[in-house]
Amino acid sequence: MARYIGARLTWAAAMVLGIAIVAFLITHLLPGNPVDALVGDFPAPPEYVSKVRHLFGLDQPLPVQLWLYLVNMARGNLGFSFLSRQPVLSLVLARAGTTLLLMVPSLILASLIGVAMAVRAAASHGRMLDSALTAVSLIGYSIPVFWLGQILVVIFAVNLGWLPAEGIRSLREPGSGIGAVLDFLRHFALPAFCITVYYLAVVARVARSSMVEMLHQDFVLTARAKGLSERAVLWRHVLRNGLIPVITVIGYNFGYSLTGAILTETVFAWPGLGELFVTAIANRDYPVLSGIFLLAAIAVVLANLATDLLYAAVDPRVRIAAGGRA
Amino acid sequence: MMRRSAAWSWLAGLVQRPAGIGSALFILLLLVVALLGPAVLPRHPLALGDQPMLPPGGAYFLGTDDLGRSVVAELILGVRVSLAVGIVAALATTVVGLLVGAIAGYVGGLIDTVLMRIAEFFQVMPTFILAVAIIALAGPGLTRVIAVIALLSWPQTARLARGEVLRVGQLDFIAAVRSLGIPEWRILLGEVIPNAIGPVIALGMLIVGYAILLEASLGYLGLSSPAIVSWGRMLSVGQRYLFSAWWLSVFPGLAILATVLAFNLLGDALADLLSPRSTT
16 A cells, blocks of 8 residues: 555656656747836837846746755745736635635535436336436537626526626625525525536436446345345445545546636636636736646645545555555 | 547447537537628628617517617627637647647657746746737737637647647557658658547647637727627626616626637547547
């Protein structure tokens, strides 16, 4: 097990280094000059431009800049926003919590619904529920998540007036105590629904095929032969073993779910990473863009690492088979 | 390469799958619309109308936008962008992924390890965020969008192709061909890849759908050229008028949903049809 963990950690560290290099390259190799963004559109005297270039180390050779970038990164310095002059790391971290507040409950909800549907579909051998699962998955994969958000706003906010269209709390009457919680939930409902649908597509597809596969395994036959009730076979044996691929897919799709969150936040003006990202795009705020990419990619690497370790802990075959990659 | 009888059996198999044949016909219709496009419209599609923000019904079937342009005409122009980006990006992705995967699976050894590690690295990167960052910094452009999609989505194809090539490479007839003294690269191109390509093509259809969604997302975030009408860009405009003009959001989104759904259904039908388990 120790050897397996060591191999996974080394690989994760190599990935982070590679990702840092990509984040550096997208800001330094692509057309569009950071100095232009800094100096602005106003025609600046050449001396001033070269002064700015020197100040930010942009006159150094590329490998030297890369080294400085990596050293700064190791110290937790991801540069400063061109727009607000705030440190990128604190800008991103300040928003990450709000995004997770939206993402995590939606992911849990999607996983529970998806797995429950899959187990019941596997149990009933039923066409209905099975078709429903396939349909949910197909539509979830095909629908633009931001458009789903727009439609929900048109129906529930504009026409019915039941729920607010944007933000995370009411500006006029945020309320206090239980009122504030209810106010938050009202703002939370629509964007959370979008992300749940978006994510249910992934979970439903994997859970369905995993549960069906488990039903045909020998241990299910054994469990039935022992005289266990069908319910016990399903919820104890099939579910437990069928969950492993589902957990893997949830862990491995962290980047995918982050994408859904960013697009959904944009529709509902949810003040999380998505909003920071869109503002950075509009203002060509290089350091913030590459900072968000870097931290998101590191989060994905960590999520994958956690998934691998969890997987190895649950399934001994993985760690025995693996010197390196399972 | 592909024998005629094999192509016929594919077609026959597709006909037996209603979702597959239905979506194939729908995609064909979209292709016709994209090709004929503006030619069948009564006037130049981007001609500014007399009245902006007309609701659906009346003189304009699906209403007009903030500049008085017909929503129907814009939707028809948008088909071109979505199909072009989706199909070309998927084609590029499939070619790159197939080559990398086939080489990795057929040659094996160190080359296999290195290529698959690179694929894994690309798979970990949050594709969408990276694509947005690249387009935001480099500027909009369809060629660029296609290149970015292909650059970021080949690993999945490569992994699938590798697995298929490994499977086919172990079959007896490959050993038989090899004993005839045919060079390895010709065995790979002439025998192994044609027999391994089915599932890769099915995945290619899913990538078309994914690419269309990604292009639309970029347009929605305002990262498409203002000179080109695309469904994503229409939704970006629609967002501004969500409270007053629902039709600016509803119809382009439906168009995206229907198109992507068709490619996903076709991909699933093809996967069902072309996977080695179902054909043998």
